[in-house]
Amino acid sequence: MKTYKVGLIGAGFMAKAHSIAYAGMPMFFWPAPGMTERKTIADLTQERADAAAASFGFEKGTANWQDIINDPQIDIVDICTPNDVHAEIAIAAAEAGKHILCEKPISRTVEEAKAMYHAVKKAGVINMLAFNYRRTPAVQLAKKYIAEGALGDILDFRATYLQDWSADPNSPLSWRFQKNICGSGALGDIATHVVDMMRFLVGEFEEVNARTATYIDERPVQTGSVDSLGNVKGGDDVPKDKVDVDDQCFFMVKAAKGVFGTIEATRNAWGRNNFITFEIHGTKGSVAFNYERRDELQVCFASDEGDRRGFRTVYTGPAHPYGEGLWPIPALGIGYTETKIVEMYDFIKAIAENKQADPSFQDGYKIELISDAVLRSAQSQQWEKVGAIEE
Numbered sequence: 608m609k610t611y612k613v614g615l616i617g618a619g620f621m622a623k624a625h626s627i628a629y630a631g632m633p634m635f636f637w638p639a640p641g642m643t644e645r646k647t648i649a650d651l652t653q654e655r656a657d658a659a660a661a662s663f664g665f666e667k668g669t670a671n672w673q674d675i676i677n678d679p680q681i682d683i684v685d686i687c688t689p690n691d692v693h694a695e696i697a698i699a700a701a702e703a704g705k706h707i708l709c710e711k712p713i714s715r716t717v718e719e720a721k722a723m724y725h726a727v728k729k730a731g732v733i734n735m736l737a738f739n740y741r742r743t744p745a746v747q748l749a750k751k752y753i754a755e756g757a758l759g760d761i762l763d764f765r766a767t768y769l770q771d772w773s774a775d776p777n778s779p780l781s782w783r784f785q786k787n788i789c790g791s792g793a794l795g796d797i798a799t800h801v802v803d804m805m806r807f808l809v810g811e812f813e814e815v816n817a818r819t820a821t822y823i824d825e826r827p828v829q830t831g832s833v834d835s836l837g838n839v840k841g842g843d844d845v846p847k848d849k850v851d852v853d854d855q856c857f858f859m860v861k862a863a864k865g866v867f868g869t870i871e872a873t874r875n876a877w878g879r880n881n882f883i884t885f886e887i888h889g890t891k892g893s894v895a896f897n898y899e900r901r902d903e904l905q906v907c908f909a910s911d912e913g914d915r916r917g918f919r920t921v922y923t924g925p926a927h928p929y930g931e932g933l934w935p936i937p938a939l940g941i942g943y944t945e946t947k948i949v950e951m952y953d954f955i956k957a958i959a960e961n962k963q964a965d966p967s968f969q970d971g972y973k974i975e976l977i978s979d980a981v982l983r984s985a986q987s988q989q990w991e992k993v994g995a996i997e998e
């Protein structure tokens with residue numbers, strides 16, 4: 608069994624999730640498709656990189672991410688940085704022949720996404736985007752029912768991603784509110800997760816009709832570069848600066864085969880924490896999912912007798928996708944970590960088998976084209992077509 612050496616760039620909470628996934632993957636999925644060795648982690652200062660190396664189990668830290676690219680021993684470059692450096696790092700990693708796992712969204716712009724896609728295609732390296740929620744067993748179970756035809760022809764969907772960590776106006780102006788770093792707000796940060804899930808479940812998006820809003824147009828300037836997701840507030844005495852991205856986006860979708868849907872995303876919905884939901888209706892049944900109850904899939908089959916037809920709860924477990932690797936009794940309960948472990952399993956398996964992983968940089972580029980159509984539509988207040996991938 609091969610051991611792949613990993614260089615991880617960025618040392619925030621997402622790097623913690625990826626590090627746990629590298630360590631935990633073989634404990635859940637054995638025999639593992641391959642083993643990993645956490646070699647180098649990079650962050651902005653040597654002190655922070657060294658602390659992350661000690662805490663996340665890496666051999667060493669560096670304040671220079673190019674050390675990872677230039678290290679011939681490193682097989683995998685894992686990008687957990689803010690969005691503004693995804694393209695530069697990913698293109699350098701591809702040119703150095705490394706396999707790449709990149710946090711979402713792929714980039715700030717369509718141009719960057721296209722360049723990243725072309726770089727990995729030219730280099731022939733395995734590439735994957737970390738849209739982890741599609742790997743929740745209940746979401747995979749919904750996919751299985753749809754693929755089997757158990758729901759019939761899909762008619763429509765409605766999906767949300769609601770959080771509240773930025774609803775407080777004193778939640779600071781982190782990179783997630785600055786267009787030059789993030790590209791877009793709730794749209795890129797969280798709506799893209801739902802776009803990924805809906806493309807995976809119901810098919811390609813063709814047109815969108817969108818509205819976006821920015822409710823809090825200035826926020827306290829953040830001291831330090833660690834993004835604490837609103838948990839450390841800026842006081843009223845802290846100077847404020849402009850927010851230039853969306854707090855909320857809402858859009859209708861025309862997807863392939865006449866499927867119609869809606870997506871709503873905001874980080875300002877008081878009381879909602881990680882409220883990723885969808886309901887999909889077909890000619891033979893429906894499924895409904897809520898990530899805050901992520902072990903469960905609600906399903907209704909039209910073929911049930913009328914006097915007992917209704918949503919039933921399937922608790923995912925060993926009988927369901929990834930169930931053989933996860934916990935032995937349904938509803939023992941998975942968390943965010945397990946979705947990342949499953950993601951890592953699929954990524955390492957793709958590398959070991961030399962097969963392209965899903966969602967790939969091509970999917971990321973397509974999702975960036977969808978985000979671009981959403982922003983165009985929010986301006987034009989019209990339906991806008993999603994652009995095509997340029998090979």
Ligand code: SOE
Nearest residue numbers: 711770796797800836874881
């Ligand atoms: C903040 O909204 C955030 O950390 C997102 O960036 C992640 O992708 C999501 O999974 C959790 O919330």
